Amino acid sequence: MLTGTIGEWALRLLLPAIASSICVHAAAAKTGSPGWRRRSRQVAWLPFALAAVASAALICLLVREDWAYAYVAEYTGSGLPLIYRIAAFWGGNAGSLLFWVLMLTLYAAVVAQAHHEDSERMLPLVSLILALMTAFYALVVNVVANPFARLPHPAEAGNGLNPLLQHPGMTVHPVNVYLGYIGFSVPFAYAMAGLWLRRTDSVWLTVTRRWTLVSWLFLSIGIVYGAHWSYEELGWGGYWAWDPVENASLLPWLTATAFLHSAIVQERRGMLKAWNIVLITLTYLLTLLGTFLTRSGVLWSIHAFANGPLGIWFAAFVGVATAASAALIAVRWRTLRADRSFEAVVSKETGFMLNNVLFLGSTFAVLWGTVYPLVSEWAGQPMVVGPPFYNKVNLPLAVCILLLMGIGPMVAWRRSSAPAVGRTVLYPMLISTGFGLALSGWLEHQYHHQSALGTAGLVAAVFVLWTVGQEFVQAVRARVRLTGESWPLSLVRLVSRHRRRYGGYIVHLGVAVMAIGIAGSGVFHVDLEQQLRVGQTSAPVAGYQATFAGMGVEQGPGTRRLYANLVIRRDGQVLGLLRPAATFYSDGQQPTTDVALYSRPLRDLYVVMIGTSQGESAVFDFHVNPLVQWIWWGGYLFIAGTIVSLWPERRQLAQxxxxxxxxxxxxxxxxxxxxxxxxxxxxxxxxxxxxxxxxxxxxxxxxxxxxxxxxxxxxxxxxxxxxxxxxxxxxxxxxxxxxxxxxxxxxxxxxxxxxxx
Amino acid sequence: MGERLGPPTRGQVRCSRVAKVVVFACAAAASTALAAPPPRALAGAGVEVTREQVMLVPAPVVRKVEVLQVLTVSNRGPAASDLTVSVPAGASAVRAAVSRAGTGGNVAAPARSVSVAHGRIRLTNAVQAGASATVTVTYTVPFTSSDGAGIVLHLDYPVDMAYLYIPVGRFALSAPGLQLTTQTVTLSGLRFRVFSRPAVPAGSDWPVDVEVLPDAGPGATGADVKGLPVIGTDDTGRANSAQALGNLALAAFIFALGLVGVRRASRPTAGRPATTAEALYRSWEQVERLRAAGVLDETDYQRRREQLKQRLVAMRLAETREDA
CATH class of the missing domain: 1.20.58 (Methane Monooxygenase Hydroxylase; Chain G, domain 1)
Incomplete structure (x- = not known):
C-alpha cells in the first residue's frame, strides 16, 4: 500500500512541478539571463524524477499483483509471466499515459542539458514548449486516467492480460510506437522555437537529426512488430488490414520519412525551409491525431482502447496544437524563404522533392480513408473504407517511391542532366527488369496468380537492390583508388566515416527486401478453407497437403487448449505435424485461435482451425504466403541501417x-x-x-x-x-x-x- | 416536363436549396419516427430487483440450455405492483412463481395470476407496497449455434447485483459487464462458477453466450502420429518470454544509443576551441553573422556582443597581470 501511496503522491506533485518549471523556462526565455538559464536546465530534471518515482511504483504494484488498484487488477492475473506484468505498465490506457509522461519528461531533461549553436536563446523556449506538452499529459493522468485509482474492495484475482496481447511482438509494439510518437515532440519543439526566434536556418535540423531518426526508428519497429503480431496472432492470414489504428501509426511515419529526406536538402542546400517546418508540424499533429483515434474510441479497432472520456481531452489538445502552430507558421512565413532556388530540373534536390510529394500523396490518401467513416457518419450516411481503396491508391505510389529510391543515388546534387541520369540508370534498369520478371514468372508458375502491379513492385525492388549495391561497389572502388586500402577495410571505413549516408542506403536495402516480401505475399498468396474428417487429406495448396490425424486436449490453469494434429506433406514427402489450436478460458474471456505456422524462406504454411464438430471433423483455413519472411528480414536490415546512421561518430572536418x-x-x-x-x-x-x-x-x-x-x-x-x-x-x-x-x-x-x- | 427558358435566378436556386433541406429534414424525421421502437410501458415506480440469479445448465445431448432465474424484488412504491419478466426468444416450458415476504416476516403466497404472452411473463399484483418478493422463472432455450446458445436477458427494473451460474467443466460463458473475479459454489452436488455484474440498468438487453467446449471426441490423437516431429514456430511459454525479453532489450539498446548519440552530438567536443578566448571569439563572430542575417534584434545583439567583449577584455587584462 505504501508503494501505491508514494506513486500517487509523486503523480500529484507532478502538476505543481511542471507548473513551476513552465514559469522558470518562461523567465529564462524572456530575460535570457545566465542565472535563469541555469535554473531552467536544473528544473527540467524535477518532473522527470517525479514521473520516474510514479512509474517505478506502478511497476512494483504490477509485479507484486496488488489487486487493490483497478489498473493492476485489470491488466494482471495469476500465472502471468513477469515480462508481461512489466509490459502491463504500457499495456493499458492509464499506465501508457504515465509512460508517456515519463518519456516526455526524460526527453525534456536531456534536451535542456544540450549545448549547441544559439542554445542560449533556443533551449529555454524548447523546454517551455516541451513542458507545456507534458502539462497536458500530467493533467490527464491526474484527472481522467489515474493508474493509482483504488478499488472499493481489493479484487480477489486479476483480470489478466488479454491472451491476444501475450505475444513477444505485442510486448514491445506499443512501447515502440509510443517512443516514436513522443520523440517527434522534440524536433517539433525546436522547429517552433526556431520559428519564434526567426532562426529558420538548418541549426534546428542539425540539432534534432538524431531525435528525429530515433523516433522514426521506434515508430518503424512498432509498425513492423504490430504487423508481425497481427500475422501470428490474429489468425486471418495477413499482416496489414488497414485498420484505423494501424493507419494512425503509419500516417506520422509517412510524413516523418518525407521530412528525413527533405531535411537533407535544407542542411546541404538551404532549401525547403518552409516545407520542413510544415512536415515536422504535420508529423507531430498526426501523432496527436493517432493518439486521439486510439484512445477516444471514435473508431473501432482491435488495437484501440475501450471508449473512454479521453477523446474530448485529446480532441481539444489537437485543436490547440494545430491552431498555435499554424498561427506561428503564418506569422513567420517570410522568414522561411529558401537561401537559394533549384538550379536544374534534374538534380538530387528535385528527386527529394518528388519523393516528398509521393509520400504526402500517400499520407493524404490514408488519412482520408481513415477519417472517412467519421465524416460520412456526421453526414448521416455511415460508410467504411476497405483495403481495396488503400491498396489501389498506395501500391502504385509505393512502386514510384521504390523507383525513385533506385534512381536517387545516381543523381548528382545541384545539377545533372537527363541524358547523364539515363545513361547511369539504363543498365541497372535493364538488369533489374530481367531479374524482376524472372522472379515474378517463377512466382506465377508456383502460385498461378498474375498481377502487373505486383510484377512492377518486384522489378522496382530489385532495381533498388541493384543500384544501392552498385553505389557501395563504386564508392569502395573510388576509395581503394584514393587510399590503396584493401576492399573489406575500405568498405568498413567507408561506412564508418559516412554513417548517415551508408546507414541510409542499408535502410533502402531493407525497404527493398520488405517490398519483395509484400509483393510476393500480397499478390501470390493462396488459401483454402476445407472441412476434414479424421483421416481425410486436404486438397493440395501450393504443393502442401494436410492429413487430419485427430485431435487432442491440453488442460492448463484456467484454460483448455484443443488442438488438431495435421500431418503435413509437400510433394509427397512427409514434413511433420502442425498443430493449429483453439484455447478456451474458464473466466469468461472469448476463446482464441492459435495459428500453426511453418515458416520457410520462400513461403509460409499458415493453418488456422476455425471450427470443430464432436471431435470427428474440423474446419481448417490453409494459407500459403510466399516470401512473407522477407518482410521481417527486411525489417531487421532496416533497423540495422538506422542503427548505423545513429551510431555516435567522431566529428571530423570534411576536408x-x-x-x-x-x-x-x-x-x-x-x-x-x-x-x-x-x-x-x-x-x-x-x-x-x-x-x-x-x-x-x-x-x-x-x-x-x-x-x-x-x-x-x-x-x-x-x-x-x-x-x-x-x-x-x-x-x-x-x-x-x-x-x-x-x-x-x-x-x-x-x-x-x-x-x- | 416544362420547357427550360433560361438559367434559374439566384432566388430560385436559394428556394430550391431550402426546399431540398426541408424535404430532407422531413424525410429524416419520418424515417427516425418509423424506425424508433414502439413505446413501452414504464416499469412500476419504486420496484427494483435487489438480486438477480440466473443458473444456466447446458444439456448438449438434447442441444438445450435449462435456465433458472430467481429475482429478489422489492417495492418501495405506495401501492402493490405487477411484475413483468421477459424471457428470451425461443424459450419454451416457461414457468413462474412468486413467494412474497411481508413487512412482519416472510409470508409465502402465490401470485394472483401468471400470464405468458409475446415472450413476457406478467405476474399480477406480485409485490405489495413496502414489501419484497422472490420471483422464480424457469424455461428452456434451444442451442442457437452448433455448440451453444445466445440468450438475451431483459428486465424492466434496475438490478442491484446480477449473478450468472454455469457448471464448472465443459462449458464457457461470456457476457458484457462482468466483474473481474469469479467464485465457485456447489449446489445439489454440482459445482458452479459464479459470474457477477453490478448495477444492470432498467430496460437494458444483456446478451449472454453459453458455449460447450469442444472435446477431442472419438478422433483423439492416435498412435499414427507418434514419432513425427512437430514443425512450425515454437509457441511455448519459455520461447515466448525469451522473445519478448529480446525485443525489449533491443528497444532499450536503441533508446540508450539514441540518448548517448544525442548527448555526444550536443556536446561541443570535436571542433571545440582550444582556448576559452577562441571560444568567445567564435561566439562573437556567430553573433555578428546572426545580426547580419537579421535573426538577432538590435537590443539582443548589443547585449550579447557587450557580454562577450567584456569577457574577452577581462581575460586579456588578467593575462597581462599574470605576465607582469
Whole structure:
C-alpha cells in the first residue's frame, strides 16, 4: 500500500512541478539571463524524477499483483509471466499515459542539458514548449486516467492480460510506437522555437537529426512488430488490414520519412525551409491525431482502447496544437524563404522533392480513408473504407517511391542532366527488369496468380537492390583508388566515416527486401478453407497437403487448449505435424485461435482451425504466403541501417577526408557546423559524384571552381571579421589600462560601448 | 416536363436549396419516427430487483440450455405492483412463481395470476407496497449455434447485483459487464462458477453466450502420429518470454544509443576551441553573422556582443597581470 501511496503522491506533485518549471523556462526565455538559464536546465530534471518515482511504483504494484488498484487488477492475473506484468505498465490506457509522461519528461531533461549553436536563446523556449506538452499529459493522468485509482474492495484475482496481447511482438509494439510518437515532440519543439526566434536556418535540423531518426526508428519497429503480431496472432492470414489504428501509426511515419529526406536538402542546400517546418508540424499533429483515434474510441479497432472520456481531452489538445502552430507558421512565413532556388530540373534536390510529394500523396490518401467513416457518419450516411481503396491508391505510389529510391543515388546534387541520369540508370534498369520478371514468372508458375502491379513492385525492388549495391561497389572502388586500402577495410571505413549516408542506403536495402516480401505475399498468396474428417487429406495448396490425424486436449490453469494434429506433406514427402489450436478460458474471456505456422524462406504454411464438430471433423483455413519472411528480414536490415546512421561518430572536418584540403591549405578555419564546413561537405560530395560518374566533367569543373571561390571568399571574410574583433578588444584593453594608470589618467571603470555598424 | 427558358435566378436556386433541406429534414424525421421502437410501458415506480440469479445448465445431448432465474424484488412504491419478466426468444416450458415476504416476516403466497404472452411473463399484483418478493422463472432455450446458445436477458427494473451460474467443466460463458473475479459454489452436488455484474440498468438487453467446449471426441490423437516431429514456430511459454525479453532489450539498446548519440552530438567536443578566448571569439563572430542575417534584434545583439567583449577584455587584462 505504501508503494501505491508514494506513486500517487509523486503523480500529484507532478502538476505543481511542471507548473513551476513552465514559469522558470518562461523567465529564462524572456530575460535570457545566465542565472535563469541555469535554473531552467536544473528544473527540467524535477518532473522527470517525479514521473520516474510514479512509474517505478506502478511497476512494483504490477509485479507484486496488488489487486487493490483497478489498473493492476485489470491488466494482471495469476500465472502471468513477469515480462508481461512489466509490459502491463504500457499495456493499458492509464499506465501508457504515465509512460508517456515519463518519456516526455526524460526527453525534456536531456534536451535542456544540450549545448549547441544559439542554445542560449533556443533551449529555454524548447523546454517551455516541451513542458507545456507534458502539462497536458500530467493533467490527464491526474484527472481522467489515474493508474493509482483504488478499488472499493481489493479484487480477489486479476483480470489478466488479454491472451491476444501475450505475444513477444505485442510486448514491445506499443512501447515502440509510443517512443516514436513522443520523440517527434522534440524536433517539433525546436522547429517552433526556431520559428519564434526567426532562426529558420538548418541549426534546428542539425540539432534534432538524431531525435528525429530515433523516433522514426521506434515508430518503424512498432509498425513492423504490430504487423508481425497481427500475422501470428490474429489468425486471418495477413499482416496489414488497414485498420484505423494501424493507419494512425503509419500516417506520422509517412510524413516523418518525407521530412528525413527533405531535411537533407535544407542542411546541404538551404532549401525547403518552409516545407520542413510544415512536415515536422504535420508529423507531430498526426501523432496527436493517432493518439486521439486510439484512445477516444471514435473508431473501432482491435488495437484501440475501450471508449473512454479521453477523446474530448485529446480532441481539444489537437485543436490547440494545430491552431498555435499554424498561427506561428503564418506569422513567420517570410522568414522561411529558401537561401537559394533549384538550379536544374534534374538534380538530387528535385528527386527529394518528388519523393516528398509521393509520400504526402500517400499520407493524404490514408488519412482520408481513415477519417472517412467519421465524416460520412456526421453526414448521416455511415460508410467504411476497405483495403481495396488503400491498396489501389498506395501500391502504385509505393512502386514510384521504390523507383525513385533506385534512381536517387545516381543523381548528382545541384545539377545533372537527363541524358547523364539515363545513361547511369539504363543498365541497372535493364538488369533489374530481367531479374524482376524472372522472379515474378517463377512466382506465377508456383502460385498461378498474375498481377502487373505486383510484377512492377518486384522489378522496382530489385532495381533498388541493384543500384544501392552498385553505389557501395563504386564508392569502395573510388576509395581503394584514393587510399590503396584493401576492399573489406575500405568498405568498413567507408561506412564508418559516412554513417548517415551508408546507414541510409542499408535502410533502402531493407525497404527493398520488405517490398519483395509484400509483393510476393500480397499478390501470390493462396488459401483454402476445407472441412476434414479424421483421416481425410486436404486438397493440395501450393504443393502442401494436410492429413487430419485427430485431435487432442491440453488442460492448463484456467484454460483448455484443443488442438488438431495435421500431418503435413509437400510433394509427397512427409514434413511433420502442425498443430493449429483453439484455447478456451474458464473466466469468461472469448476463446482464441492459435495459428500453426511453418515458416520457410520462400513461403509460409499458415493453418488456422476455425471450427470443430464432436471431435470427428474440423474446419481448417490453409494459407500459403510466399516470401512473407522477407518482410521481417527486411525489417531487421532496416533497423540495422538506422542503427548505423545513429551510431555516435567522431566529428571530423570534411576536408580531412578528401584531397580538397590540400588545395586550400593552410586556410583551415572551418569548424564543424559552420557555413565553410558545409561548403567543404558539398565539395566532398561533388568529388564523390564525379568519381562515381554522376556529373559530366565540364559540369564538375565548373562547380568545383565555384565552390573553391566561395570557400576562399568565406575564409577571407572570416579572417577580416576576426581581425576587426581582435582590434576592438585590443582597443578596449588599452582604454582600461589607460584609465587604470595613476590618478591623473582617470578611473578604472570600463567604459567602452557601441556596436559594429 | 416544362420547357427550360433560361438559367434559374439566384432566388430560385436559394428556394430550391431550402426546399431540398426541408424535404430532407422531413424525410429524416419520418424515417427516425418509423424506425424508433414502439413505446413501452414504464416499469412500476419504486420496484427494483435487489438480486438477480440466473443458473444456466447446458444439456448438449438434447442441444438445450435449462435456465433458472430467481429475482429478489422489492417495492418501495405506495401501492402493490405487477411484475413483468421477459424471457428470451425461443424459450419454451416457461414457468413462474412468486413467494412474497411481508413487512412482519416472510409470508409465502402465490401470485394472483401468471400470464405468458409475446415472450413476457406478467405476474399480477406480485409485490405489495413496502414489501419484497422472490420471483422464480424457469424455461428452456434451444442451442442457437452448433455448440451453444445466445440468450438475451431483459428486465424492466434496475438490478442491484446480477449473478450468472454455469457448471464448472465443459462449458464457457461470456457476457458484457462482468466483474473481474469469479467464485465457485456447489449446489445439489454440482459445482458452479459464479459470474457477477453490478448495477444492470432498467430496460437494458444483456446478451449472454453459453458455449460447450469442444472435446477431442472419438478422433483423439492416435498412435499414427507418434514419432513425427512437430514443425512450425515454437509457441511455448519459455520461447515466448525469451522473445519478448529480446525485443525489449533491443528497444532499450536503441533508446540508450539514441540518448548517448544525442548527448555526444550536443556536446561541443570535436571542433571545440582550444582556448576559452577562441571560444568567445567564435561566439562573437556567430553573433555578428546572426545580426547580419537579421535573426538577432538590435537590443539582443548589443547585449550579447557587450557580454562577450567584456569577457574577452577581462581575460586579456588578467593575462597581462599574470605576465607582469
Amino acid at each position: 580531412a577526408t578528401w584531397p580538397a584540403a590540400a588545395v586550400l591549405a593552410p586556410v583551415t578555419t572551418a569548424v564543424d557546423g559552420s557555413d565553410a564546413a558545409d561548403l567543404y561537405a558539398q565539395w566532398a560530395e561533388l568529388e564523390y559524384d564525379h568519381l562515381a560518374g554522376k556529373v559530366p566533367p565540364d559540369m564538375y569543373r565548373r562547380q568545383r571552381d565555384e565552390l573553391i571561390m566561395r570557400i576562399r571568399a568565406m575564409d577571407a571574410a572570416s579572417i577580416d571579421l576576426r581581425t576587426s574583433l581582435e582590434s576592438e578588444v585590443e582597443a578596449a584593453v588599452q582604454e582600461v589600462r589607460s584609465r587604470a594608470a595613476p590618478p591623473e589618467a582617470g578611473d578604472a571603470a570600463l567604459g567602452w560601448g557601441g556596436g559594429r555598424s
